[in-house]
Amino acid sequence: MRKQLGKGANGIVYLAEASDGHVALKVSDDSLSITSEVNVLKSFSKAQSVTMGPSFFDTDDAYIPGTNTKVSFYAMEYIKGPLLLKYVSDKGAEWIPVLMIQLLSSLSVLHQQGWIFGDLKPDNLIVTGPPARIRCIDVGGTTKEGRAIKEYTEFYDRGYWGYGTRKAEPSYDLFAVAMIMINSVHKKEFKKTSQPKEQLRSLIEGNPLLQKYKKVLFSALNGDYQSADEMKKDMLDAGQKAAQRKQPIKASPQPATRQRQQKPRQGKITKTRYTPKQKPAKSGGLFETTLIVISVLALYFAYIIFFLI
Numbered sequence: 001m002r003k004q005l006g007k008g009a010n011g012i013v014y015l016a017e018a019s020d021g022h023v024a025l026k027v028s029d030d031s032l033s034i035t036s037e038v039n040v041l042k043s044f045s046k047a048q049s050v051t052m053g054p055s056f057f058d059t060d061d062a063y064i065p066g067t068n069t070k071v072s073f074y075a076m077e078y079i080k081g082p083l084l085l086k087y088v089s090d091k092g093a094e095w096i097p098v099l100m101i102q103l104l105s106s107l108s109v110l111h112q113q114g115w116i117f118g119d120l121k122p123d124n125l126i127v128t129g130p131p132a133r134i135r136c137i138d139v140g141g142t143t144k145e146g147r148a149i150k151e152y153t154e155f156y157d158r159g160y161w162g163y164g165t166r167k168a169e170p171s172y173d174l175f176a177v178a179m180i181m182i183n184s185v186h187k188k189e190f191k192k193t194s195q196p197k198e199q200l201r202s203l204i205e206g207n208p209l210l211q212k213y214k215k216v217l218f219s220a221l222n223g224d225y226q227s228a229d230e231m232k233k234d235m236l237d238a239g240q241k242a243a244q245r246k247q248p249i250k251a252s253p254q255p256a257t258r259q260r261q262q263k264p265r266q267g268k269i270t271k272t273r274y275t276p277k278q279k280p281a282k283s284g285g286l287f288e289t290t291l292i293v294i295s296v297l298a299l300y301f302a303y304i305i306f307f308l309i
Contacts, residue, residue, distance in 0.1 A: 158176075
């Protein structure tokens with residue numbers, strides 16, 4: 001055995017090494033409890049429902065060395081993954097309805113085999129994958145339908161909240177599914193007040209996610225569902241309606257209307273005189289002036305030389 005995985009009211013679960021890999025080993029001094037759990041796991045195998053609980057491998061008895069104490073044990077599939085609340089915390093609350101629908105599918109198979117899960121709570125649920133699949137790791141509270149629930153946790157028990165008895169029937173598990181949804185959103189268990197039904201109603205109506213599924217949750221709390229399939233169908237319908245409300249409404253195309261082409265208004269034409277631009281003076285004007293002056297001076301000196309001397 002490698003390490004202890006968990007401890008419950010009727011035994012301890014260890015991680016053990018087998019010839020073909022790891023297995024989970026449940027050990028208890030209550031042989032009747034072990035026998036009951038083995039029968040549940042065998043029912044899963046017959047129904048080919050590997051999604052609900054672990055696969056069953058083998059069972060036997062053993063004596064603790066040095067004592068006359070006999071213990072019973074069985075080996076089952078080792079399911080690896082985060083617990084439900086941890087998975088939802090990491091991945092987001094939008095996964096809650098998806099996983100609850102999966103859980104309802106598995107509960108439907110279990111109920112058809114004549115078993116009620118009983119102690120249904122987040123600590124008993126693991127999410128494996130990808131793809132994400134919700135699995136159960138403890139079937140210790142599973143009870144034959146019609147009997148009294150033999151193991152439960154107060155927060156997920158309808159008797160504690162005043163919604164009914166602890167008779168093993170499908171509606172008992174469906175109440176627990178509703179409480180798991182509430183717990184997954186609020187991330188903690190809480191004590192009931194003097195008005196527990198109003199307390200739960202307020203919590204459901206005060207949360208945006210739970211508000212989308214409030215009709216389903218109220219029906220599950222009140223015991224209105226006779227089967228897990230009924231609740232699953234309503235969950236799917238509520239999810240589809242919520243998705244449709246999120247989609248933007250496309251505007252209907254407007255009929256094409258002709259627009260008159262407006263001709264540009266013709267204004268009065270005003271005549272303007274054309275004034276030619278004056279050409280800038282040439283840069284050679286200074287040179288010409290200088291040449292003229294020199295020529296005049298030359299003629300003047302010639303006049304003096306020829307006529308005055």
